[in-house]
Structure formats: structure tokens, C-alpha cells
Amino acid sequence: MQTNYRFSFGPWNIHTGSDPFGPSVRDVFSFAEKLEFYKKLGFDGVQFHDDDVVSSADAPWAQQENEAKKIKQLLDDHGLVAEFVAPRLWEHPLGIDGSITANSPEARKYALERSLRAVDIANIIGAKNIVLWPAREGTYMREAKDPVASIGYIVDWLNALLQHDKNIRILGEMKPNEPMDQAYVPTVGHFLGLASLTVDPSRVGALIESAHSILAGLDPSDDMAYALYQKKLWSVHLNDQNGLKFDEDKSFGSVDLRRAFNQVWVLERNGYGQNGEFVGLDVKALRTQEKAKSTRHLSNSREIFLRLVDLCRSLDVKKVEELRASRDYEELDLLIVNHLMGR
Ligand code: 3MF
Numbered sequence: 001m002q003t004n005y006r007f008s009f010g011p012w013n014i015h016t017g018s019d020p021f022g023p024s025v026r027d028v029f030s031f032a033e034k035l036e037f038y039k040k041l042g043f044d045g046v047q048f049h050d051d052d053v054v055s056s057a058d059a060p061w062a063q064q065e066n067e068a069k070k071i072k073q074l075l076d077d078h079g080l081v082a083e084f085v086a087p088r089l090w091e092h093p094l095g096i097d098g099s100i101t102a103n104s105p106e107a108r109k110y111a112l113e114r115s116l117r118a119v120d121i122a123n124i125i126g127a128k129n130i131v132l133w134p135a136r137e138g139t140y141m142r143e144a145k146d147p148v149a150s151i152g153y154i155v156d157w158l159n160a161l162l163q164h165d166k167n168i169r170i171l172g173e174m175k176p177n178e179p180m181d182q183a184y185v186p187t188v189g190h191f192l193g194l195a196s197l198t199v200d201p202s203r204v205g206a207l208i209e210s211a212h213s214i215l216a217g218l219d220p221s222d223d224m225a226y227a228l229y230q231k232k233l234w235s236v237h238l239n240d241q242n243g244l245k246f247d248e249d250k251s252f253g254s255v256d257l258r259r260a261f262n263q264v265w266v267l268e269r270n271g272y273g274q275n276g277e278f279v280g281l282d283v284k285a286l287r288t289q290e291k292a293k294s295t296r297h298l299s300n301s302r303e304i305f306l307r308l309v310d311l312c313r314s315l316d317v318k319k320v321e322e323l324r325a326s327r328d329y330e331e332l333d334l335l336i337v338n339h340l341m342g343r
């Protein structure tokens with residue numbers, strides 16, 4: 001059975017181009033304008049942070065509830081669905097040192113309460129996935145926190161969310177560094193190890209971002225395979241990355257086409273998407289891009305994905321099996337490279 005892929009991205013993927021070294025270079029698109037792009041660009045799913053849904057995650061709950069209901073209506077009006085909600089804990093003053101693993105009990109309490117509200121927001125907008133990107137859950141210097149206690153705080157946080165709502169699933173989006181020097185639970189392997197310690201391991205899985213695996217020195221398709229085997233690959237953030245530097249969020253396939261092909265291959269051959277999983281993107285427009293063309297990275301990434309799906313489906317699989325059996329990997333190498341070059 002072949003998958004008819006559905007695609008998603010987050011509103012932060014259409015952005016004004018500011019970076020740590022300079023201000024915005026494009027005027028902002030309003031959220032309403034961004035929503036108009038989704039269907040036109042071929043996307044059905046919207047990824048959210050909690051404060052992409054509500055104007056402030058610190059506002060009184062009645063206000064947040066009201067705002068979330070309006071977003072749900074907007075999604076319905078556009079024929080879109082919410083894929084996930086991720087509590088954005090890392091921009092708040094109480095998240096300065098990572099709120100889940102902070103030494104301050106007040107900060108940890110903030111992380112928990114805000115995250116439980118994120119679950120409530122997800123319920124209103126019809127998302128059953130909660131994403132944990134533990135941005136500042138790590139250290140700038142090793143001695144700053146107790147590393148064993150920190151792992152325990154993360155498990156406590158997972159358990160509290162799982163117990164708060166019996167239907168939500170938690171997807172860990174692990175990344176080894178940036179903004180921190182060293183992140184706790186830096187890879188999908190670490191995270192799924194912890195998942196087994198929670199009160200309901202069946203509701204803890206993964207979102208794998210290509211760039212995050214690459215930054216950890218790993219191949220994204222192997223990370224995906226690891227989660228797929230465990231039936232725990234519930235979302236992806238496809239993008240590309242040129243070596244070990246800051247998280248570049250380049251268009252999918254724009255750096256290493258073969259690496260992108262292998263990600264598509266492992267997804268395609270293992271029925272990814274057949275249980276409703278989205279092909280999610282997490283890509284940034286280049287800073288030089290003019291506003292009118294600052295959504296091309298999204299449609300381009302989607303197009304590259306679909307072209308790679310075609311290449312997976314047209315690959316001579318019998319030949320691949322023969323070459324595997326005879327361990328003729330030089331010939332297999334040429335077969336794949338030729339295939340990618342359309343020969
Ligand atoms: C950082 C990320 C994040 C997450 C997002 C959703 C801002 O490297 O990938 O993007 O994807 O916060 O959890």
C-alpha cells in the first residue's frame with residue numbers, strides 16, 4: 001500500500017529573516033495571511049507552539065481558551081488540521097536556564113503548569129500530539145546542574161503530562177546542542193530509552209528532525225529507522241544541514257540529495273504516513289529572500305520530497321537486492337547515484 005503523503009509546517013517557518021546577528025529583513029506576514037498559504041503551497045497540517053495559538057501563555061486561562069477556540073474555527077474554515085502543540089518554554093524569563101531541569105523549583109513549577117495548559121490548548125484545537133523540544137534543558141557548563149536529577153525531572157514532566165490527559169501522545173524532538181552547549185537526552189535513542197520508564201510508554205514517541213540527527217553526527221534515515229522499528233516515529237521535521245555548525249534549517253535535499261533520498265526511502269518503505277503521520281518540515285527561508293518569495297523554501301522542500309518518492313518507487317529494488325546479496329556495494333553505489341541523476 002502506498003502512502004498519500006500529507007504535509008505540515010509551523011507558522012515560524014514563514015519568518016522575517018532576523019538572526020542572532022541582525023534584525024528583520026522582511027515585513028511580517030500576519031497569522032491569518034500565513035494560514036492562506038497552507039493549501040496553496042500543498043500543506044494540510046499546522047504545527048503550533050502554545051503561544052502561536054494564544055497571544056500569551058501567561059494570560060488568564062479563560063482568555064487562552066477563547067483564543068484557542070478562535071484558532072480552531074480558523075483551521076476549520078481553511079480545511080486545515082493542527083498537527084501538534086509544543087510548549088515554548090525557552091523564551092520566558094523562568095526558562096532562562098531550562099525550566100524542566102532548572103535548579104529553581106519555581107521555574108520547574110512554571111514549566112509544568114505551562115505545559116499542562118499546552119495540553120489543554122491542544123485539546124481545543126484538536127491536536128493529540130504534544131512535542132517536547134527541550135531547548136534549554138541542558139547546560140552551558142557541566143557543573144551547573146545535577147545531570148542525574150535532571151533526567152529524573154524530565155521523566156517527572158513526561159509522567160505529569162501523560163497523567164493529565166489520557167489521550168495525548170508526547171513526541172520528543174531531540175537535538176544535541178544549540179542553544180545549549182550540551183543538551184540532556186541529546187538523541188532519539190536517549191529519549192526512547194526514557195520513554196520506557198514513564199507511566200505509559202505507548203504514548204511516548206518521537207519527532208525526528210534531519211538537522212538534529214546530523215548535528216549529533218548521526219544519519220537521519222538511521223535515526224528514523226530506529227524509531228520506525230519501535231512504531232514510534234510519529235512526526236518528522238525534514239530539512240537539511242551543511243556540516244556541524246548552527247542548526248541551518250535549509251530546504252530539504254538542498255545540501256545532500258542522497259541523504260534526503262535515504263530519509264524518503266526509509267519512510268516510504270515502512271509505511272510512514274499510513275496512520276495519519278504528517279510529513280512535517282522545519283525549514284527557514286534564506287535571509288536574502290525577498291518577502292514575496294519567502295515561502296518558496298516550503299514548496300521547494302515538498303516538491304523535492306515528492307520527487308524523491310517517485311525515485312524510491314521507480315528504483316530497481318530487485319537489482320538492489322541482488323547487489324546486496326552479492327555484496328557488490330560499488331555497483332550499488334553507482335546504481336543509486338545514477339538513479340538520483342535520472343539515468
Ligand atoms: C529547534 C527546532 C524547533 C522545534 C519547534 C517545535 C523552533 O531546532 O527544531 O523549532 O521544531 O520548537 O517543537
Ligand code: MG
Pocket residue numbers: 173209237282
Ligand atoms: Mg524542529
